[in-house]
Structures are given as structure tokens and as C-alpha cells.
Amino acid sequence: MRILKYMALALMLTPFAATAGNYPDKPITLICPYSAGGGGDTATRMIAKLAGDMMGVKINVENKTGGGATIGIGAVSKSKADGYTLGFVSTSPITIRTHMMKAPYHPLKDLTYVGQFVASSQPLVVLKDSPYKSLADLIAYAKANPGKLRWSTSVQRGGPHVAVEAMFKAEGAKATFIPFKGGSKVLAALLGKTIDAAMMSEGNKSTLDGQTRILAEGTPNKNPVNRKVPTLTEAGYPIAPAIFFGLAGPAGLPADVLAKWDDVLAKVVKTDEFKALANQRKWSLDFAGHKAFTKTVVSDYNAAKIAIAKIGMK
């Protein structure tokens, strides 16, 4: 009888024993704050598949869109800090947007930065048959016709938005920003001539090569499609913020979770599948673990604070 009791006790304890220190042992949810099909979504799904295979659990992707990605990230920040709910994060709603609006989280207090895996390019483009042959042409038109130049980018008040506004501000020019929801609508508006210029994260080579002309690059790295065009800082303008893709969780993620992801993410970015996707989308792979990524976020956040105050963007 006693043996039976112990066996029953052992059986009861088994599931608990399995959970301790064995992260992950059940499906993980990755919240993507952008809609299905965009760059962020493709990246999240690829990470979910590759990391899920490596860790031997299913990783589900949930798209929680809206509020310029703050709704999805807000959901991440409010989730349980057990490592089973993480989210995709990118520059704008972390280091940029939070200086201009009340986000449902504080980027430095409510989130743990798990790791960065991509730094993407942000070319400023016009249509192939546009009269603007260079960045100087575009600026000259905006200066001569205040408010008449229409432009857009997929995230309102995001890094690229701030960078381009800072450029116009530095030149004393005025252009009108027309918001659209998502990169594909921005591209449609550009092709349909509703807008004159756009800063696009769309890395589809044939789209950019066939239909548009790149005038400048909005991030610190050279544009991979056209290496001849200057970055905004090279052209003498105030900022060209790095545009990162990474993963974050709620504040206070356990150390074993962070260690696991440091290890897994570093392997994920080295897989052939991820390299192929990054090559296809013209992303520069740029892995940074928890510590390095947190450092980037903190310094970018503080730098953007100063720049945005100068432009007076709200």
C-alpha cells in the first residue's frame, strides 16, 4: 500500500518536476504588432518556425495590430513574465514614438529586450518617371512650394518619419505627411501618384528596381539595393536612426528564459532559411543578445528624445 502511495505521489509530482528549469515545455505565443504579410510579420513567423523547431515546442504567432504597433507591444508588456508570451519589437514604437504619445508601456521600464536579429534599410523613393532625380531636387521643390510635397511612410511618427521631418526642418522646407496603414498601401499610393515620395521598408527588389528610384537611405547603413545614394546623415541631416527587428517580453523575464533565447536566436540567424529570407528582403542580419540589444535601445531612446524635442514633433 505504501508503495502505491509513493507511486501516486510520484505521478502527481511528475508534471511539476518537468516544468522547473525546463523552459520551454508548452507552446509559446509571439505577438506581432503588425498585420500579416509585412516585413515584421514575415520575420516573426520565420523566427517562430525556426526557434520552435530548435526548442521543440510550437510557437504561435498572433497579429495584434493598431495604434502604430503600441497595442500589440502593450499586450506583451502586460503579459505574464514567464517567457511564454513574447513579442516582435521594432524601432518606432520603442525608441521613437514613445516620446510623442502616451503608449500603454514605458520602453525602459515595462519591457525586457530579448534579442535583436535584423537591421533593415529604409530607402527614400520616388517613382521612376518622377521629376526628382536627386535628394536635392526633392528638397528644392519642397522649399519652393511649402506644404505641397506629399509623402508617406508605413509607420506614422516612427523612426523614418522623424528622420525625414528632421531633414525638412533642417532645410527650412515644409512637406505634407499623408498617413496610410501599412507598407503595401503606401506603395499603392506612390504608384497611384497620390503621394510624391515615400520612405519604404519594403525590401522586395523587383518592386523597388522596376518602379521606383532611390534618393537616399534613412538608416546609418548603406542601402543594399543602391549603394551609391547617401544616407541622411551623410547628406548632412540630423538623424538616420537604426531600424531594428527584435524580440521583447514583459519586464522581469527570468534569467533562464533570456539565456535560452540568446542561444536560440544566435542559431536562428545563422540558419540557411533565415539567411535566405533576409537576402530576399534585403535585411542586414545583425544579431545582438539581451545585453547588447538593451544597450542599443537605451542609447537610441535617449538620443531620439533630444532630436524629437528639437523638431517639435508631437
Added chain:
Amino acid sequence: MDLILEGLSLTFTWESLIAIIIGVAAGQILGAIPGLTASMAVALLIPYSFYFSPWVGIPMLMGMFKGSLFGSSTTAILIRTPGTPAASATVLDGYPLAKKGKGAKAIKMALYASVFGDTFSDICLIFFASLLAMVALMFGPAEYTILIAMALASLGMLSSKPPWKGLVAMLLGVIIGTIGLDPITASERLTFGNPELEEGIGLIPMLIGFLSVSEVFRQMESSLSDLSGKAIQFSKKKIDNRVSWTEFKSCIPVMFRSSALGTLIGAMPGLGSTVAAFLAYGEARRTSKHPEEFGKGSLEGIAAPEAANNAVSGANLIPLLAFGIPGDIAAALILSAFMIQGINVGPLAFSENPVPLYAIYGALIIANAVNLVLGHGLVHVSRVAFAIPRRLLLSSVLVIASAGSYALRGSLFDVQMVFVFGILGFAMIRYGFPTVPLLIGFILTPLLEENLRTVLLLASTYDESLLFVFTRPAFNVLAGLIVVILVLVFWRKRRLRRLPSPPSDS
């Protein structure tokens, strides 16, 4: 020609055919379950498509989308529960027909119209993709605004006997549609500080509650004695269970118009199949010889939305293949499958390597044929599945409604919404308010607001003048078309008034 044959040879293989059959069957079943959408299933499957040859994975995804659009109409017709939002317009005439025992006829009509719409838009895609995409790009915020405003105006009064009740219902829909974050400035509206409301009311919980749960509540009112009866009576007469050639022929004009409308809407990014279905329904009712039958079980009322919503799904590939712009989630998911497989889309794709595109065309056409064949099987399955006593079905509808809305994003708030809208729908039916205008107001308002406010912003760059819209050719054509329709409507009304009114009318 060699390239076309090479492309077709990629999909005319056993592996592709089996993949399409699996995709269509899975799509039809997933589509029929409320809350489970083909987009969700496909999103989950995409990462695994890496392991297959592209010509197994991609045809399967396409079959799934096509199957789900038809599958979702079976439950819309039989138990007033649209499996996906795109089928909500099919409820209007499908459910009344099912109540008359003609459920099988209604489902078959939906099937034929779906396959018709699919085939029509696929042919348009194959032959006129770049032309249609050019036309669609001429539609900017100004054109969307006038199109949606027109739709709101014409659909809002649909089938409401005192028109003011229809108007009240629509305005209620408009108000519910504005709940959530403002689309331009992202400030909170009507959320009462509840963060759950920030994202707005979810379309699927709202539809399920408003259409099916309200119906369950309504049936709870009826006397206990008939609760032992079967849930859905299928008539024994052969004529009630099939679509005769005469009936099919009478729906052909409506299917053509609805497919054309659906194709055009599908080619424009951002409007979607639900909008197309409702627009086609309104248009079919306007042009029908028997508008009085709409809402009571008109076959045209089934054919129109079904042809239109399926036409949208094919046409969504038009801006995708022509410019690399995905029109909706389905197209976006297909785009990511292409990208993972290294297939380029956009204007250079045709000149660089058209073979994959021809292969896709082949897969689309095969999927339509498979959808038709498997669809007939689904009619028989659903006849057996729903031949259960009504008291069992009604309670299981409540369970399915709750589970389906929960499954969508794992939110109990959504389940609460299902019942809130169930009660609202029930109250509206009880007090004689039409329910459709509310749905239309709810679906169209966010689209209208987003586009109208963009137009106002654009006006600021044209010396603060709204007149710039008349410099846009597509706007002028649309405005002209709307004037013509308005004149026709008034002319017809006047002529009707002059004639002695027919005594048999209603």
C-alpha cells in the same frame, strides 16, 4: 507558348493535384467553423511550406482560400452563422430558403456562384492583370470615399419598412464602428477607459453574436412543443434540393455583374470580400426583376454575394502579381509563401521569369474544379450533420459561437461581445428594426472615415481646396456613374408612381 506549357507542367502533377484536393477540403471544413478562418490556418502552415516543393505548398494554400469561402456559406445558410465575415450577406436570403426546406438548393446555388465568381476573376487575372491593376491604382482615397459613401447610402435603407428604422439601425452601426483608436491620431474614442475596446469591436464576434446568437434567442421564445422537431427540414421534393437549369440561367446576369464588381474591388487593396458581398447584394436587389423576393429567399440574393466574395479572392492576386501589393491578408500570406520560396512578384516578374506565374494560373483553375466537385460532397455531409433535433442544435450553436469567437485570439472579452451583440440583435428583431443596415454601417464606417480624412489632408496640399478630386479621372468616372444611377432610380420611381399601382404588390 513553351513557357506557358512549362509553367502548367509544374502544377499538372499528381502531387499538386493531391495538394489542391487536401487544401480545398480543409478550407471548406475550416470555413464552415465560425472563428476558424483559412487565413489563420494558412498563416500557421506557411513556415512548413519550406519543406515542400513550391508547387505543392502554394496550390494547397490557394485551394484552402477558395474552399473556405464556399464552406463558410453552408453554415450561413443552414444555421445563420457565417463561417467567415465574407458570408454574412449570404445569410440574408440563404437562411430564409433553408427555413423553407430548400437548404440544399441554397447551398448548391452558393456553390455554383462561388465557382463562377472564382473562375471569372481568375480569367481576368490571367488575361488582364496588368490592365486591371493599372485601373485599380487610379483609385486613391478620394475614389474610395465616394464609393463607400455611395454604398452606405444605397445599402443603408435596404429592406426596412419604415425607412427611419433602417436609418436608426445604420447609425447605430456607424457609432459602434467608431469605437476604438482614431485611425489618424490614435486617440481613444468611446472606449470608456476600457483597454479591451481600444482595438475596436472585433468583426467576427460581432457578426456571430448579432446574426446567430440573436436567432437562437429568438427561437427560445417559440413554444416548447415544436422543440422536438428537426433543426432543419430538408424538403423531400427533388426540385427543392437542386438548382434547375432555368433557375441557374436566370442568375447568370447577376453572377456576371457581381463577379465583375468583386474582381474590381479585389484588385483594389483594402476593401475586401465582405464589402464586395454586400455591395453586390445591394446592386442585385436594385437591378432585379423581383426585388420584393430579396430577404425572403431569393436565389439571386445568394448568387450575388457568393459570386462577388469569391471573385475578390482571385482578384486580390492582381495587384500582388502586377505590383507586389497584397490586397488582403490572404494575398499577403501568399506573398510571404512566394518570398520564402524565392519567387519574385511585381512588374519585372513577367519579364524575368514568367514560368511560376503560369504555374499559379494552372493551380487556380484546377482548384476551382476541385472546389465544385468537393462542394457537392459537402452538401450531403451538411444534410446529415444538421439533421439533429432543434433543441440540440440551438444549444450547440451557442457553444460553437462562444468557442469560435474565443479561438480567434483567445480573448474572453470577445465571448462577452458575442452575447452583448446577441442581445442587441434579438432586441432589434423584436422591435422591428432591420439588422442588415447595422452590419453595413459597422463594416463600412472605419473604411469611410480613414479615406475621408486622408482626402481632407490631401486637400490641404491643393491650396485647401477639395476641388482637386475632379482632376482625378477615376473620381470623375465614378461620380458620373453615381449620378446616372441616381437619375435612373428617381426616373423609375416617378414612372412607377404614374402607373396605377399593381394590386398584388406585397
